[in-house]
Amino acid sequence: MPTQNKNESRRDFLKKSTALAALTIASPVLTKAGENDEKIAALFEQMPLRLEVNGVAHALSVEPRVTLLDLLREQLHLMGTKKGCDHGQCGACTVHVDGKRINSCLSLAVMNEGKKITTIEGLANGDKLHPMQEAFIKHDGFQCGYCTPGQIMSAVCCVKEGHANNAEEIREFMSGNICRCGAYPNIVDAIMEVKKGGQSL
Amino acid sequence: MDKELLIPTSFADDRVDGVDKVTGKATYAAEHQLANMVYAVFVCSTIAKGSIKNMILADAKRAAGVLDIIYYANCPAVPGYNPYAKDPNKKGYEWRGLKVFNDNKVYSNGQPIAMVIADTMERAVHAASLVKAEYVKEESDTDFENAKADEKKLKKPGEYKRGDTDAYKKGEVSLEEEYTIPSETHNPMELHATIAAWDGDDKLTVYDKSQGPKGTQRELAQCFGLDEKNVRVVVEYVGGAFGSGLRSWPHVPAAVIAAKKVKRPVKLIVTREQMFTTVGYRPHAWQKIGISAGKDGKLTGITHHAVSITSRYEDFGEGIVNVSQFLYDCPNVNTSYRLLPLDVNTPTWMRGPGPATGCFALESALDELSYKLNIDPIELRVINHAVLHPISKLPWSTKFLKECYVLGKEKIGWQNRPTVPGSVTEDGMLVGYGMAGGVFGAGRGQASAKGILKADGTLTLQSAVSDMGPGTSTAMVTMGAQFMELPANKISFELGDTDLPNGPTQGGSGTTSAIGTAINVVCTALKQTLKEMAIANVPAFANLKPEALKYEQGIISVTDNVSINISYTDILKAANKPEIEVVKDSGRATAEAQKYAMNSFSVHFVKLHVHPVTGVIKLKQIVSAADAGKIISENTARSQMVGGAVGGIGMALTEEVNIDNRYGRYTNANFGDYHVPVNADAPPMDVVFVNKADIIISPTGAKGIGEIALVGVAPAIANAVYNATGKRIRNLPITPDKLI
Structure with missing residues (x-):
């Protein structure tokens, strides 16, 4: 693919130029030139990123190709957000960006500059569970629990969007979140209860 | 062993791991943090043979962050791959299944052929995309229909016969039809993943998505020539599996090989696409049923033939035709089952393995026969109800199948079923009702458990099982509370680590009865120990025999004089012990159990609508009735039944692996194109349990639910489609194009 080649040549260029620069400034200890080439090149491939995750401000440096999902899981170690397909087809990675539900696997981390991200880890208020979390437990809206963070994040927005007025509507607007254990009827019951409860979400 | 303790069915039994799961704290295989960990990514074949x-x-070697690339030419020797290379006559352990990176052979499209290890996930993924292979390509064969027509390609005939062969041909009312199901994938939401970490040359720790930590430990110890005690397998949470975690697939040894080579912990995640080609599936199967009955409905003959696919490098077969041998009373039955090797990866057990496929054919055929006989399909099944197991002639330990018919029939409103197909509409949609039965074996396996009773009053139970979702921990806490007669909040259950006592592999609906029995034995032993400790340490009990004491709700008292009593926590204090600990094994099933046939049964009822022009199917209601023995946890048991029915919806209506036979490659290896049911596909569902204990199988009274939850759902839907439209669809899935 042309873009790939372009990237490769950019990378090679960076490696050459930075390695030269490094040699001029210095260190005789730089014996493994190749390895350090890589480290220096890698630095140039990072982009600054500021975002807020669960109320905590982060100033990061990330590669542009890192998805929001992988940033959360592999770099910030917030493993509550799940990877189920990496293709935006299953909803397991659903998080809130500025209050809207999105598939975090389809969003590059750098696209979220200055945004407020909420993950499942940020939903509860300390030890006090969010009403949707409580409802999922009460109605047993899961079995294995793997799709559950995505279901809950999606469910909160489903109610906020005004798409939880009846069971049929909930089924449609929750169909972006696959549950292979098949807890769908229980998930619908949980959302109905939260909707009826009318708590602030 | 105690007789069955009356376990009241609780309606407020939230999952004990619920809070972990709704807060994101539950840790799945790929989520363990290890210092210095790196990432491995598979490169898979693009040819099938x-x-x-x-x-x-x-290019890949030059890419940033790459530590190593492993493939057949540089893969370190794996002891278990060719253990008898020097002594080919010797028999014994050998790694079963694909020996990843063992040689340069390609057996299927999507087979792992190389593995890139890099310092970040993105770098590993990118470098893997730069690896290319040049092949010597051979003509591949993945075309089931074509290959099946050639008798020479079929292997392993397994045959069964009682009475006359093909008796159906002479039956008063008979039919002969063929049924097919496509390959179906488990596709649990959690991607299969393994983290492997070596400590020196002989100690290995593995975090894995496994349904059997002990089984994985055994496989890896043998494969890498290690002492079992030096291999620790941790499986804290499993994000679904449905059978795909019953054995170790190529990525498990691959991660171990990678970690050894780069001398760092390695995380290997199988991508969703790779899950279609590396971790098994329910095999594509063809079945032919000949069935006959007298005009009174009494079955006179069943002939059931099946062929299912397997890989070239491994035979996988399952009990597809077995259901026809024993589910109904019929004097003349003959069956055959053969395997068809193709250039595909190996299939495996998937929820309800065998009966799920077999019941689609048998229960569809019975429905067809009911229309020919003009007998209600429920009535037809009642007429042919087997009182004794037709093969062994043994009675069932318990069998409440008839009760399931009654319970489900009422709940679905069976009286509204059109007797003439395609004759009733609602809101412009054709209305159909259907039912079908399901069955699965219910024997009890062996398990060990440890109980740690502490002076603070808590009881910790442990067993090296994993919980892929059904709620094993919840059921064990419920049973522990009942057996020990203590409040559930005093009990905890720990699992998912091979350092714990031997637990079974979670499969075949046997976990609850196996570990539940071990816990029963542990609790009995703890009570005995408490009595002995009271006698030895508490003056009021001195010189008494344990038989003279009784245990009730945490209190040991003298049977003849209950005013002499002491609580279990005070006994520990008197003995100055912070805790007491017992490890017990359930032992094998009792000799008494050999005198019975043992099965769980289900009957599923469906109401649906079919659009008369477009063929779109809208499920309106599903009722699942189950004879699963005593229900330990109403909450989790119900969820399991509902979940199985949702799986059955996929099997019936949407799930189908498509393969392009020119290349032997799957064309829909993702969730966008392989359609598992979504929320909008699931109608309101009801679950009814007979809820009668089977204490012959185990003191828990439970028979198992996981498989019967799905087995029978697909034919119930197919039968309802016929009832709505008059069209009999014998090849799944029932997509709208087949109805118009």
């Missing part, structure tokens, strides 16, 4: 001539690695 042949050999690798040359691996082109230069």
Whole structure:
């Protein structure tokens, strides 16, 4: 693919130029030139990123190709957000960006500059569970629990969007979140209860 | 062993791991943090058959962060791959299944052929995309229909016969039809993943998505020539599996090989696409049923033949035709089952393995027969109800199948079923009702458990099982509370670590009865120990015999004089012990159990609508009735039944692996194109349990739910489609194009 080649040549260029620069400034200890080439090149491939995750401000440096999902899981170690397909087809990675539900696997981390991200880890208020979390437990809206963070994040927005007025509507607007254990009827019951409860979400 | 303790069915039994799961704290295989960990990514074959001539690695090697690239030519020797190379006559352990990176052979499209290890996930993924292979390509064969027509290609005939062969041909009312199901994938939401970490040359720790930590430990110890005690397998949470975690697939040894080679912990995640080609599936199967009955409905003959696919490098078969041998009373039955090897990866057990496929054919055929006989399909099944197991002639330990018919029939409103197909509409949609039965074996396996009773009043139970979702921990806490007569909040259950006592592999609906029995034995032993400790340490009990004491709700008292009593926590204090600990094994099933046939039964009822022009099917209601023995946890048991029915919806209406036979490659290896049911596909569902204990199988009274939850759902839907439209669809899935 042309873009790939372009990237490769950019990378090679960076490696050459930075390695030269490094040699001029210095260190005789730089014996493994190749390895350090890589480290220096890698630095140039990072982009600054500021975002807020669960109320905590982060100033990061990330590669542009890192998805929001992988940033959360592999770099910030917030493993509550799940990877189920990496293709935006299953909803397991659903998080809130500025209050809207999105598939975090389809969003590059750098696209979220200055945004407020909420993950499942940020939903509860300390030890006090969010009403949707409580409802999922009460109605047993899961079995294995793997799709559950995505279901809950999606469910909160489903109610906020005004798409939880009846069971049929909930089924449609929750169909972006696959549950292979098949807890769908229980998930619908949980959302109905939260909707009826009318708590602030 | 105690007789069955009356376990009241609780309606407020939230999952004990619920809070972990709704807060994101539950840790799945790929989520363990290890210092210095790196990432491995598979490169998979793009041909279905042949050999690798040359691996082109230069670009990948130059890519940033790459630590190593492993493929057949540089893969370190794996002891279990060819253990008898020097002594070919010797028999014993050998790694079963694909020996990843063992040689340059390609057996299927999507087979792992190389593995890139890099310092970040993105770098590993990118470098893997730069690896290319040159092949010597051979003509592949993945075309089931074509290959099946050639008798020479079929292997392993397994045959069964009682009475006359093909008796159906002479039956008063008979039919002969063929049924097919496509390959179906488990596709649990959690991607299969393994983290492997070596400590020196002989100690290995593995975090894995496994349904059997002990089984994985055994496989890896043997494969890598290690002492079992030096292999620790941790499986804290499993994000679904449905059978795909019953054995170790290529990525498990691959991660171990990678970690050894780069001398760092390695995380290997199988991608969703790779899950279609590396971790098994329910095999594509063809079945032919000949069935006959007298005009009174009494079955006179069943002939059931099946062929299912397997890989070239491994035979996988399952009990597809067995259901026809024993589910109904019929004097003349003959069956055959053969395997058809193709250039595909190996299939495996998937929820309800065998009966799920077999019941689609048998229960569809019975429905067809009911229309020919003009007998209600429920009535037809009642007429042919087997009182004794037709093969062994043994009675069932318990069998409440008839009760399931009654319970489900009422709940679905069976009286509204049109007797003439396609004759009733609602809101412009054709209305159909259907039912079908399901069955699965219910024997009890062996398990060990440890109980740690502490002076603070808590009881910790442990067993090296894993919980892929059904709620094993919840059921064990419920049973522990009942057996020990203590509040549930005093009990905890720990699992998912091979350092714990031997637990079974979670499969075949046997976990609850196996570990539940071990816990029963542990609790009995704890009570005995408490009595002995009271006698030895508490003056009021001195010189008494344990038989003279009784245990009730945490209190040991003298049977003849209950005013002499002491609580279990005070006994520990008196003995100055912070805790007492017992490890017990359930033992094998009792001799008494050999005198019975043992099965769980289900009957599923469906109401649906079919659009008369477009063929779109809208499920309106599903009722699942189950004879699963005593229900330990109403909450989790119900969820399991509902979940199984949702799986059955996929099997019936949407799930189908498509393969392009020119290349032997799947064309829909993702969730966008392989359609598992979504929320909008699931109608309101009801679950009814007979809820009668089977204490012959185990003191828990439970028979198992996981498989019967799905077995029978697909034919119930197919039968309802016929009832709505008059169209009999014998090849799944029932997509709208087949109805118009």
